[in-house]
Amino acid sequence: MKRAWTLPMLLALCGAAGAAGLVLDGSTAGAVALLLLFFLLAGTHSPLVFPRPLGALEAERRSAADGRPVVHWRPGCRYCLRLRVRRGRAHTGPDPAWVREQLTG
Template identity: 35%
Template sequence: MLRRWSLAGLTATLGVLIAVVKTGDGAPGTAALLLAVFLGLAVVLSPMAFPRPEPVDNRPVVYWRPGCVFCLRLRARLGPDAARLNWVDIWQDPAAAATVREITGGDEIVPTVVIGGQAHVNPDPSWLRDQVAPAAPQA
């Protein structure tokens, strides 16, 4: 559990330390700004940035792990469409980690997306968005 939060915790701690140093140097405004930036980054790097795993119907599955920059890029580029996917943290689910290792030939490469039984390792976010976007109404 701690491993999932380690990068976010390290980022927040670093932000607090920098803010303390800047405040001691007589720059409280800069300290507050830097603290806000680091705390925001800590939230983005934390598991809170990803939808909670709720296996629903036959939605595509995205296997991810906290701190993975490629997972963060995918999540950010999908925007609201990310809610159309089942997000599974491989550090929290050993069976999911085993599935990813099976797909990737022994490595835990994430994000790995499974759509309709077909696996895609680190897919292009715009391609994935097209796969999960609702169909446009026919006129």
């Protein structure tokens, strides 16, 4: 778990260091913009956006238990990230039975 947070923490620290340098030079607006950019990058590379993946067997087991479909994604994929951001984590799709019917029929 610690390894997953290494890159986001490094990005946040680099952004904070760069912002501190800009504040010392008198550019507060630039510092805020740089800090926001680095925090956004840190957030998109964190496990908050792409949680730890399950193995295929575990995903199939959970799908059989609760009826949810298995969604395949790849960490760092910009299309997967865009879909995750647009749909959100709390959004639910159609009924799994309906999806299975559409896929088999």
